[in-house]
Amino acid sequence: MPIALIVEDEPLLRAELRDQLHALWPELEIGAEAENGIEAVALVESLRPDVVFLDIQVPGLDGLEVARHIPDATQVVFVTAYAEHALRAFETGAADYLVKPLDTGRLMQTVKRLKARGRDGNRPPADLWRQLSSPPAPVTYLKWLRASVGNIVRLVMVSEVQFFQSDGKYTRVATAGGDALIRLPLKALIEQLDPSQFVQVHRAAIVNLQAIDHIVRDGTAMEILLKGRTEKLAVSEAYGRQFRQM
Numbered sequence: 278m279p280i281a282l283i284v285e286d287e288p289l290l291r292a293e294l295r296d297q298l299h300a301l302w303p304e305l306e307i308g309a310e311a312e313n314g315i316e317a318v319a320l321v322e323s324l325r326p327d328v329v330f331l332d333i334q335v336p337g338l339d340g341l342e343v344a345r346h347i348p349d350a351t352q353v354v355f356v357t358a359y360a361e362h363a364l365r366a367f368e369t370g371a372a373d374y375l376v377k378p379l380d381t382g383r384l385m386q387t388v389k390r391l392k393a394r395g396r397d398g399n400r401p402p403a404d405l406w407r408q409l410s411s412p413p414a415p416v417t418y419l420k421w422l423r424a425s426v427g428n429i430v431r432l433v434m435v436s437e438v439q440f441f442q443s444d445g446k447y448t449r450v451a452t453a454g455g456d457a458l459i460r461l462p463l464k465a466l467i468e469q470l471d472p473s474q475f476v477q478v479h480r481a482a483i484v485n486l487q488a489i490d491h492i493v494r495d496g497t498a499m500e501i502l503l504k505g506r507t508e509k510l511a512v513s514e515a516y517g518r519q520f521r522q523m
Contacts, residue, residue, distance in 0.1 A: 278304055278305075278306050279304070279305050279306065279327040279328060280305075280306050280308040280324065280325075280326045280327050280328075281298065281305050281306065281307050281308060281326055281327065281328040281329070281330060282307075282308060282309050282310070282311065282317070282320055282321065282324055282326040282328070282329045282330070283295060283307060283309075283310045283311070283329075283330045284310075284311045284312075284314070284317040284329060284330065284331045284332055284335055284340070284343065285310070285311075285312070285330070285332045285335070285356065286312045286313060286332065286335045286336060287332075287515065288515050289480075289515050290332075290356075290377065290379070291310055291312075293379060294330060294356070294379060294384075295307055295310070297379065297381060297384055298330075298384075298388075301381070301384060301385055301388050302388045305328070308324045308326055309324050309326075311335075312335070312336075313335055313336045313337035313338075314335050314336065314337035314338025314339060314340070314342060314343045315337040315338055316337070317329075317331070317335070317337075317338070317343045318338065318343055318346045321343075321346060321347055321348075321351070322346075325348075325351075326351060327351060327352065328351065328352045328353075328354065328372075328391055329347055329351055329352070329353050329354070330354050330356055330375075331343060331344060331353055331354065331355055331356065332355075332356045332357070333355055333356070333357040334357070334358070340355060340356075340357075344371070352372040352391055352394060353371045353372055354371065354372055354373045354374065354375060354387055354391070355371050355373075355374045355375070356374070356375045356376075356377065356379075357374060357375075357376060357377065358376065358377045372390065372391060372394055373386075373387045373390050373391070375387060378467075378468055418435075418469060418470060418471040419435050419466075419469040419470055420434070420435055420436075421433060421434050421435060422435060422438075422450060422459055422461075423459070424450045424457030424458060424459045425457055425458050425459070426455065426456075426457045426458075431457050433450055433452060433457060435470065436474070436485075437452050437453070437454070438450055438451065438452055438485055439451045439452060439453065439484070439485050439488035439503055439504075439506065440482060440483060440484045440485060440488065440503065440510060441463060441466060441475075441482065441483040441484075442481060442482045442483075442510075443462075443463055443480075443481040443482070444458065446460070447459065447460060448460070448461055448462065448463060448466060451506070451508075453505060463477070463480075463481065463482075463483060466483065467483055470483065473486075474486055474487065476516075477516055478501060478510055478511075478512045478513070478516050478517075479510065479511055479512065479513045479516060480513065480515075482510050482511075484501060484503075484510055488503050488504055489501055489502075489503060489504070490502045490503055490504045492512075493509075497514065497517075498511075498512075499511075499512040499517055500512065
């Protein structure tokens with residue numbers, strides 16, 4: 278049974294990758310998980326995994342530095358928020374790369390490549406080189422939403438949304454002109470929003486950075502106060518890192 282090590286400092290992303298691997302590759306044993314590069318190097322030496330899923334941006338030692346401590350016989354899959362980092366990853370002998378947010382279909386391709394790589398040698402597949410050398414497709418983000426207010430359907434410009442919040446089977450769309458509801462869940466919604474403008478602050482909330490008035494800290498807890506609103510949005514520990522320097 279092959280053994281894998283997951284190196285990822287974000288608990289939710291780590292759990293998501295673990296769960297998807299269980300579903301797509303049941304015979305793979307997740308031997309251990311690491312939250313930083315120093316811990317990862319120690320686990321590589323003690324666990325001797327067959328596969329390491331390695332986030333490029335982890336504290337301590339970054340993923341590329343960790344990779345230098347991984348034996349050639351161990352397959353490495355880099356996980357990154359930026360596809361352009363993958364080319365550097367292959368200089369360390371990586372077997373494949375995954376771009377956040379994780380896509381199940383893309384992960385399935387990676388699983389197939391990992392299984393086949395022992396037969397095909399250590400070079401990355403030719404189609405991966407083509408993907409990396411080709412210019413990235415332009416990214417388009419959601420511009421407007423069709424939202425419900427009672428029996429009325431409104432067209433809401435995404436740029437005017439102050440925050441999104443889970444509300445039972447619906448998602449609340451909060452704007453200065455009033456609130457509305459959509460059926461799109463937050464998990465699907467965040468993938469369609471411009472990350473330079475919208476960030477997830479809780480498993481149940483996404484906020485428009487331009488709508489933030491200030492952030493209140495109480496020990497490790499944080500709350501967001503919005504311009505022109507009385508609501509406070511809690512920032513969960515899993516999503517709090519992006520606000521630590523604010």
